[in-house]
Amino acid sequence: MLFLFSTFLVTFLVVQKRKQYKYLLEKERLENAFKNQLLQTELEVQEQAFKYMSEEIHDNILQSMGSIKFQLHSILYDINNEELKHKITDSNELLGKAINNLRNLSHSLNSSYVAGVGLIEAVEKETSYINATKQIKCSFKLKGSNYSLAAEKELLIFRIIQEAISNALKHGKPTSIEIVLIYRPEKLSVKVIDDGTGFDTSKRNSDGIGLNNMNMRTEMLKGNLDIQSVKDIGTTIYLEVANN
Numbered sequence: 338m339l340f341l342f343s344t345f346l347v348t349f350l351v352v353q354k355r356k357q358y359k360y361l362l363e364k365e366r367l368e369n370a371f372k373n374q375l376l377q378t379e380l381e382v383q384e385q386a387f388k389y390m391s392e393e394i395h396d397n398i399l400q401s402m403g404s405i406k407f408q409l410h411s412i413l414y415d416i417n418n419e420e421l422k423h424k425i426t427d428s429n430e431l432l433g434k435a436i437n438n439l440r441n442l443s444h445s446l447n448s449s450y451v452a453g454v455g456l457i458e459a460v461e462k463e464t465s466y467i468n469a470t471k472q473i474k475c476s477f478k479l480k481g482s483n484y485s486l487a488a489e490k491e492l493l494i495f496r497i498i499q500e501a502i503s504n505a506l507k508h509g510k511p512t513s514i515e516i517v518l519i520y521r522p523e524k525l526s527v528k529v530i531d532d533g534t535g536f537d538t539s540k541r542n543s544d545g546i547g548l549n550n551m552n553m554r555t556e557m558l559k560g561n562l563d564i565q566s567v568k569d570i571g572t573t574i575y576l577e578v579a580n581n
Contacts, residue, residue, distance in 0.1 A: 387446040394443040399436060406432050434469070441466040445499065448492055456491040457483060460498060460516055467502065467514070474513040475502075481520035486580065493554045494527060494578060497562075500551045501529035501574040509533020509572060527576040535566040 409429045413422055441462060444450045451459045460477055467475040485491070498516060505511050511533035519526040548564070551574070555562040558578050566572040 388448060390446050392447075394439055394446075399439055399443070402432060402436050402439070406436065438466065438469055441469070451492050451495055452488040455485060456495055457518065459491075459495050460518070463495075463499065463502070464516065473506075473511055476513070476515050478515065478517045479520070480517065483518070483520045484580070486525065486578070490558060490578065493558050494525070494576070497551050497554050497574075497576055498527065498529055500554075504548070505529070505531040505533055505572065509535065511571065522580065524580055525578050527574075527578075529574040530571065531573075532571040535568040535570055535572050537568065538564055538566050 406429060409425055409432065413425055416422060416425075445459065445463055445466065454462070457479065464475045464477040467473065486494075502514060502516075505514055509531050511531035513532050515528070515530040517526075517528040517530070519528070551562060555576065560576055560578040563575040564572065565575070
């Protein structure tokens with residue numbers, strides 16, 4: 338009887354432990370699924386906001402500026418004052434540059450455009466857009482044999498690059514930014530390097546320097562994000578994403 342009772346007790350405890358383990362696994366799975374759903378929803382809301390801004394720039398602002406440019410061009414034929422003609426010509430050229438910059442911005446905000454041209458061309462456009470301001474030098478390097486990732490992955494990677502650039506411009510005051518894509522068979526590595534003021538990574542405020550979005554997107558990519566910064570030397574954002 339004692340042996341039977343002991344066997345029954347051990348079996349009961351093993352079954353209960355298995356049930357508890359399964360419960361914990363299921364709970365963890367549901368929590369992760371819920372968390373991923375929240376992240377996905379937040380990212381979708383952000384992309385919708387970007388798309389709205391892109392369409393607003395393209396459909397309203399660019400059209401209005403285009404009309405102004407056409408009118409300035411027309412005025413040139415109706416005046417005889419040479420000095421005024423030069424001023425109108427200069428204004429027309431400046432307006433043309435502003436239209437081109439806004440068009441680039443509209444493209445970079447539009448997820449459909451980014452998905453259509455791919456990650457490499459989108460980064461090239463972003464680089465040319467920054468260089469057009471003539472305030473800092475932005476370079477772009479490719480290493481390895483490039484390949485395409487899923488459109489959603491490439492969009493998330495591009496948004497992380499944009500966020501890294503935005504943080505550098507806003508907080509680091511760099512004179513140069515370098516973007517590097519390193520294509521390896523098993524993973525894609527991304528570096529965004531600036532020569533700005535840097536910051537103390539142990540005391541950084543993720544809300545204050547805008548790292549939340551990068552961390553959130555990295556989590557969606559199931560990638561790794563590393564930030565290295567040296568005060569008065571610069572900051573390097575390093576991202577790794579598996580190729581699968």
